[in-house]
Amino acid sequence: MSANPVDDWDWALIRRRCRAEAIRILRRDQEAEEAVQEALARGWRSRGSCRTPEAPLGWFLQITRHEAFRLMSRERARADEPLEAGEELADEHGVAEPDRALSRLDVARALEELSAHERLLIALRYTEGCSHPQIARRLEIPEATARVRLHRAHKRLKSLLDDSA
8 A cells, every 4th residue: 555545546446436426417328428537537637635535436426426517517508499397308309319308307307496596506506617716706605605505505406306216
């Protein structure tokens, strides 16, 4: 065992678990692979900031979730007309990808269940790509408060999505 815990990270395990998490969120291999690649690169670049270098899996999974949601937001912004909860599934995206359309409906319904403040936090982070300090400035709250509130909003959104599955 080396003096630096980062040298002993099991990259194969981390990658495998991150890929499973990305597929759970995104439901498609290609998008999941993109999210995992970005998460692993981001984790490597900021490895010095990992609070638990002796057990980094949870940290990497969180980065992967963030990347998956960020990818979902970018795709939604690129779509001409995002699929809303009340729209029919027989649009060009729904016909070609019914599972993905249903996932988008689940996310839309879960977002509707969040409070307006929680939706705002999620939108600032994933639609506008704001960092924690940027969110704090926009909402005129301390950065730590922004982090905690966003974490709670994520937790609630995940719970709502798990309930719909």
